[in-house]
Amino acid sequence: xxLTGAEIFIECLKREGVKTLFALPGGVVLKIFDTLHxxxxxxxxxxxxxxxxxxxxxxxxxxxGKAGVCxxxxxxxxxxxxxxxxxxxxxxxxxxxxxxxVPTSLIGNDAFQEADNVxxxxxxxxxxxxxxxxxxxxxTIKEAFYIATTGRPGPxxxxxxxxxxxxxxxxxxxNSVSIRGxxxxxxxxxxxxxxxxxxxxxxxxxILYVGGGxxxxxxxxxxxxxxxxxxxxxxxxxxxxxxxxxxHPLSLGMLGMHGTYQANMAMHYSDLVIAVGARFDDRVTGxxxxxxxxxxxxxxxxxxxxxxxxxxxxIPIVGDCKTVLRELNQILRATVNGExxxxxxxxxxxxxxxxxxxxxxxxxxxxxxxxxxxxxxRLYELxxxxxxxxxxxxxxxxxWAAQYFKLAKPNRxxxxxxxxxxxxxFPAAMGAQAAFRDRLVLCIAGDGSVQMNMQEMATAVVNKLxxxxxxxxxxxxxxxRQWQDLFYEGRYASSYLDTTPDFVKLADAYGAVGLRVKxxxxxxxxxKEAMATDKPVIVDVPTYPYENCYPMIPAGGCNHEMILxxxxxxxxxxxxxxxxxxxxxxxxxxx
Amino acid sequence: MLGAEWSDxxxxxQVSALRKMEHIIAVTVENKFGVLSRVxxxxxxxxxxxxSLSVAPTLDPSMSQMTIVTxxxxxxxxxxxxxxxKLIDVIKVVDLNETEFVSRETxxxxxxxxxxxxxxxxxxxxxxxxxxxxxxxxxYTIEVSGDPKKIEAIINLLQPLGxxxxxxxxxxxxxxxxxxPVAIQAKKVARD
Numbered sequence: 001x002x003l004t005g006a007e008i009f010i011e012c013l014k015r016e017g018v019k020t021l022f023a024l025p026g027g028v029v030l031k032i033f034d035t036l037h038x039x040x041x042x043x044x045x046x047x048x049x050x051x052x053x054x055x056x057x058x059x060x061x062x063x064x065g066k067a068g069v070c071x072x073x074x075x076x077x078x079x080x081x082x083x084x085x086x087x088x089x090x091x092x093x094x095x096x097x098x099x100x101x102v103p104t105s106l107i108g109n110d111a112f113q114e115a116d117n118v119x120x121x122x123x124x125x126x127x128x129x130x131x132x133x134x135x136x137x138x139x140t141i142k143e144a145f146y147i148a149t150t151g152r153p154g155p156x157x158x159x160x161x162x163x164x165x166x167x168x169x170x171x172x173x174x175n176s177v178s179i180r181g182x183x184x185x186x187x188x189x190x191x192x193x194x195x196x197x198x199x200x201x202x203x204x205x206x207i208l209y210v211g212g213g214x215x216x217x218x219x220x221x222x223x224x225x226x227x228x229x230x231x232x233x234x235x236x237x238x239x240x241x242x243x244x245x246x247x248h249p250l251s252l253g254m255l256g257m258h259g260t261y262q263a264n265m266a267m268h269y270s271d272l273v274i275a276v277g278a279r280f281d282d283r284v285t286g287x288x289x290x291x292x293x294x295x296x297x298x299x300x301x302x303x304x305x306x307x308x309x310x311x312x313x314x315i316p317i318v319g320d321c322k323t324v325l326r327e328l329n330q331i332l333r334a335t336v337n338g339e340x341x342x343x344x345x346x347x348x349x350x351x352x353x354x355x356x357x358x359x360x361x362x363x364x365x366x367x368x369x370x371x372x373x374x375x376x377x378r379l380y381e382l383x384x385x386x387x388x389x390x391x392x393x394x395x396x397x398x399x400w401a402a403q404y405f406k407l408a409k410p411n412r413x414x415x416x417x418x419x420x421x422x423x424x425x426f427p428a429a430m431g432a433q434a435a436f437r438d439r440l441v442l443c444i445a446g447d448g449s450v451q452m453n454m455q456e457m458a459t460a461v462v463n464k465l466x467x468x469x470x471x472x473x474x475x476x477x478x479x480x481r482q483w484q485d486l487f488y489e490g491r492y493a494s495s496y497l498d499t500t501p502d503f504v505k506l507a508d509a510y511g512a513v514g515l516r517v518k519x520x521x522x523x524x525x526x527x528k529e530a531m532a533t534d535k536p537v538i539v540d541v542p543t544y545p546y547e548n549c550y551p552m553i554p555a556g557g558c559n560h561e562m563i564l565x566x567x568x569x570x571x572x573x574x575x576x577x578x579x580x581x582x583x584x585x586x587x588x589x590x591x
Numbered sequence: 592m593l594g595a596e597w598s599d600x601x602x603x604x605q606v607s608a609l610r611k612m613e614h615i616i617a618v619t620v621e622n623k624f625g626v627l628s629r630v631x632x633x634x635x636x637x638x639x640x641x642x643s644l645s646v647a648p649t650l651d652p653s654m655s656q657m658t659i660v661t662x663x664x665x666x667x668x669x670x671x672x673x674x675x676x677k678l679i680d681v682i683k684v685v686d687l688n689e690t691e692f693v694s695r696e697t698x699x700x701x702x703x704x705x706x707x708x709x710x711x712x713x714x715x716x717x718x719x720x721x722x723x724x725x726x727x728x729x730x731y732t733i734e735v736s737g738d739p740k741k742i743e744a745i746i747n748l749l750q751p752l753g754x755x756x757x758x759x760x761x762x763x764x765x766x767x768x769x770x771x772p773v774a775i776q777a778k779k780v781a782r783d
Contacts, residue, residue: 118625119628122625122628122629122632123632123636126679127679130625147679179679180621180682181620181621181678181679181680181681181682182679303677304673304676304677305670305673305674305677308666308669308670309670
């Protein structure tokens with residue numbers, strides 16, 4: 001029996017196990033939407049903006065480990081989803097995006113809502129297809145899912161012209177895929193793994209530096225075994241949070257620009273860096289020429305281009321983190337004995353000293369303005385028993401969330417790392433909530449970034465996605481203000497937001513629940529109230545506007561040279577530094 | 592003394608590793624639309640340098656062969672090769688500088704030839720084993736193949752006559768076949 005392109009599309013999605021599709025219609029994809037409307041297997045979540053659809057697919061993918069799927073129309077639909085695709089590409093998120101295209105006969109004619117979708121998305125997708133013949137559609141979709149989810153995952157775009165979705169073809173879904181130019185390496189080189197094991201046995205000051213690759217490959221258990229067996233401390237990247245339990249005694253927390261003191265010091269003074277599924281991003285290395293000056297480097301990554309891209313590697317291992325760690329553990333299990341613990345005792349003494357010297361710090365006065373760190377800390381303490389999924393936007397609040405929300409398990413942390421996309425958090429949280437209807441999904445946001453995709457509140461309300469947004473509302477683009485305070489002599493060029501909306505009323509306008517924490521004493525009660533609500537909630541928390549995020553390594557700085565608190569001249573300036581004081585802000589917001 | 596020499600040579604190896612070198616990279620790709628832009632986009636997006644790029648189908652019409660002339664230090668060339676390999680439409684990447692190879696480039700040069708110059712132009716064509724492929728009373732169109740130095744040399748000699756137009760293909764290259772011991776034995780047998 002022959003099926004239309006639209007029917008083939010749906011059949012393929014079902015075969016791939018897709019349950020949820022984040023989508024927004026338009027002229028050239030109407031046939032697909034019409035066909036979707038007549039079936040019940042795939043839930044269509046209508047978003048209010050294509051960027052939202054893209055981030056929801058990302059959130060879905062990060063929380064489930066499976067491909068997230070979105071469908072957009074041609075022209076502006078495509079250009080709107082580009083940000084989400086670029087974000088997914090930087091953070092290796094498996095997303096399959098379907099875009100509509102004008103009929104094949106009109107391609108290249110500057111038709112209404114035409115855009116070169118394949119050309120636009122080429123630099124920000126792992127691969128992309130234009131399907132010109134309905135007979136190729138099924139095989140193309142199979143390849144798209146295969147490419148998105150294997151090797152180093154990433155977004156794939158399939159561009160479907162209108163006539164292809166309407167034309168008919170015999171439907172057969174291929175069982176397997178073979179692409180001659182694409183054969184990811186999963187098994188690490190055995191000799192190299194042996195070399196790595198030997199280096200690990202000998203190292204006096206080893207450190208594990210783990211990233212998002214551990215989460216995508218599902219290697220957390222293997223990582224835990226490796227760390228515990230060898231007593232090696234673990235540094236996590238922003239993307240790697242949750243790969244290793246945050247409260248484990250071997251965890252030093254996040255490293256990098258706003259990483260913990262001990263994590264960065266341990267990296268700097270280490271004699272063996274074991275990088276697993278991490279890519280030595282500039283926010284981690286700081287000044288490359290002075291990065292880990294005393295260390296040999298082992299680098300395990302499935303993407304060969306990540307190895308030796310930024311820094312020299314002594315023992316490169318191309319392979320899947322899980323497979324490689326398993327093999328490494330097997331060798332180590334036979335050789336590890338009590339000696340390593342003694343060998344590394346001075347190293348651990350040093351690390352504990354660092355930990356005690358400069359723990360993460362902030363001062364919350366009893367009746368003073370609310371400190372953002374305190375909000376994240378309490379949110380963590382009040383919800384950790386419910387094993388929540390946490391998303392963030394980008395900026396100060398993201399770094400505080402990374403520092404104080406100590407995730408115990410992988411696939412709980414949705415954040416935009418590589419691209420640093422403000423507006424990512426809320427839709428990503430909704431994507432995760434769509435996958436796990438019964439779980440608690442939190443979105444820690446800033447008042448600046450949350451407004452970038454606020455329109456999706458309508459989607460959350462209609463589709464009953466009860467995401468809990470906690471806005472650390474400081475009236476600023478906080479991270480921009482922090483840099484202006486530190487590096488631009490406090491000139492707040494376009495970082496003060498001036499007219500931030502009343503988020504409580506805004507939530508109400510959408511049919512969600514809005515709550516505000518007016519003083520620190522109310523924080524716990526209001527957070528609890530929010531968590532007990534079964535609707536989407538915005539908790540607006542006006543926080544001290546001039547709080548800065550520390551430790552901080554200035555861009556291009558060296559990892560052991562961290563700024564740990566506001567410099568004295570900045571401290572002096574702070575109270576009257578801008579026109580708004582926290583007290584003013586409170587009255588403005590509650591008026 | 593020996594130690595000092597050793598460290599000197601180690602240093603000079605390091606220095607040469609950092610030097611920008613020209614590399615010729617042979618890339619076998621799927622013969623599909625859009626592949627050229629993926630390769631070109633990779634180079635422009637990552638700030639790699641392309642000196643020349645030539646592409647044409649291979650014996651197997653489903654594949655095309657690209658020859659890319661690029662330059663960079665050892666680290667950049669390693670990244671170029673890895674990034675090319677990462678492209679899904681790329682089937683094989685060979686950095687020809689790691690082996691012996693032969694390379695050629697063709698140029699077509701249209702020169703003004705006044706009466707007195709026509710003989711001189713033909714002499715130059717003869718010296719460089721070039722060909723005149725088109726002729727008018729006032730111009731010769733000359734085709735020449737060779738390595739880039741030879742092309743530069745003939746251009747320099749033709750310049751005083753007045754070059755009207757010049758097109759170059761960019762280089763194509765192929766690895767040399769290793770000479771196998773078997774072949775040497777066969778020679779001996781023949782001599783005997």
